[in-house]
Amino acid sequence: MLNRVQVLVLIALSAVFWVLATLYIHFLPGAFSNPVQGATGFITTLPIAWLSVLLTRSVARLSANQLLPGVGIVGAIAMMIDGIALRWFPTAYSGDQIILRLGAAWLLWGYGVSLCVAILMSVAMQKKRTS
Numbered sequence: 001m002l003n004r005v006q007v008l009v010l011i012a013l014s015a016v017f018w019v020l021a022t023l024y025i026h027f028l029p030g031a032f033s034n035p036v037q038g039a040t041g042f043i044t045t046l047p048i049a050w051l052s053v054l055l056t057r058s059v060a061r062l063s064a065n066q067l068l069p070g071v072g073i074v075g076a077i078a079m080m081i082d083g084i085a086l087r088w089f090p091t092a093y094s095g096d097q098i099i100l101r102l103g104a105a106w107l108l109w110g111y112g113v114s115l116c117v118a119i120l121m122s123v124a125m126q127k128k129r130t131s
Contacts (some may be wrong), residue, residue, distance in 0.1 A: 002073075013059060018078045
């Protein structure tokens with residue numbers, strides 16, 4: 001079970017991660033429109049997701065049992081913010097519909113990768129704890 005402080009920290013991390021991803025899309029549209037940079041962005045999401053899960057675990061002081069729910073909260077809140085922003089404030093990301101679509105694809109990929117990393121990390125932590 002997560003305590004109140006952990007939940008507040010997770011909410012704050014959601015907002016920080018959302019702002020950083022939005023700024024990346026907004027100010028570096030070439031990272032999405034260029035085929036090589038776009039592919040590189042998808043690949044580099046793997047270590048970035050790993051680091052974001054480690055950061056979430058550390059900052060929120062999550063135990064092995066709390067890691068997956070904690071990362072789930074961060075992702076769910078950030079996704080809801082993305083949903084609202086993409087629907088009502090799409091220019092926060094880009095005025096170009098192609099960049100908007102490619103940025104949204106990258107966001108979905110990043111959320112999925114982060115959740116997979118959290119699952120793998122949680123399983124590893126559980127095994128280590130029981131060994």
